[in-house]
Amino acid sequence: MEKRKQMVHKKDKPNPYRGIRMRKWGKWVAEIREPNKRSRIWLGSYSSPVAAARAYDTAVFYLRGPSARLNFPEIIADHQEEGYSPHHDLSAAFIRQKATEVGARVDALQSSNVSSDNSSRTFLNPDLNEFPSPESSDDI
Numbered sequence: 001m002e003k004r005k006q007m008v009h010k011k012d013k014p015n016p017y018r019g020i021r022m023r024k025w026g027k028w029v030a031e032i033r034e035p036n037k038r039s040r041i042w043l044g045s046y047s048s049p050v051a052a053a054r055a056y057d058t059a060v061f062y063l064r065g066p067s068a069r070l071n072f073p074e075i076i077a078d079h080q081e082e083g084y085s086p087h088h089d090l091s092a093a094f095i096r097q098k099a100t101e102v103g104a105r106v107d108a109l110q111s112s113n114v115s116s117d118n119s120s121r122t123f124l125n126p127d128l129n130e131f132p133s134p135e136s137s138d139d140i
Contacts, residue, residue: 016049016053017049017050017052017053017056017071018053018056018069018070018071019031019032019043019052019053019056019057019059019060019071020049020052020053020056022049023045027045027046027047028045028046028047028048028049028051028052029043029044029045029046029052030043030044030046030052030053030055030056030059030099030103031043031056032056032059032060032063034063034092035063035064039092041059041092041095041096041099042096043055043056043059043096043099043100043103044099044100044103044104046103046104046106046107047107047110047111048106048107048110048111050106050110051103051104051106051107051110052103053071053072054071054072054075054102054103054106055099055100055102055103055106056071056099057070057071057072057075057076057102058076058095058098058099058102058103059095059096059098059099061076062090062094062095062098062099063090063095
């Protein structure tokens with residue numbers, strides 16, 4: 001009975017995408033199980049769930065082909081079908097490399113978007129030792 005409660009409680013946690021999970025300290029990680037094996041392919045640790053999900057999508061696409069269930073099917077179809085070959089022997093290292101490249105690129109793009117949003121804001125640092133003048137108080 002207690003295990004059932006734990007399983008139900010575990011499913012209550014929101015996980016926005018397939019193949020990823022959030023670490024206790026806030027990083028998002030992606031991994032995938034190799035077909036017909038018990039081993040997993042580690043796909044990396046990312047600062048955003050989108051980057052981790054894109055890394056997972058890349059790996060699952062290479063493992064299962066165009067019929068794979070993806071988080072972002074429209075993005076994979078545009079970028080990777082030309083590089084996919086079902087007859088090519090895909091090693092875990094190759095899949096890990098491709099997935100981490102995509103995840104790192106998405107992470108970098110998202111962090112640069114966040115930093116550019118923050119840099120576009122201008123903050124005034126008033127001198128706290130100075131009394132405000134009537135001209136400067138009208139600007140606020």
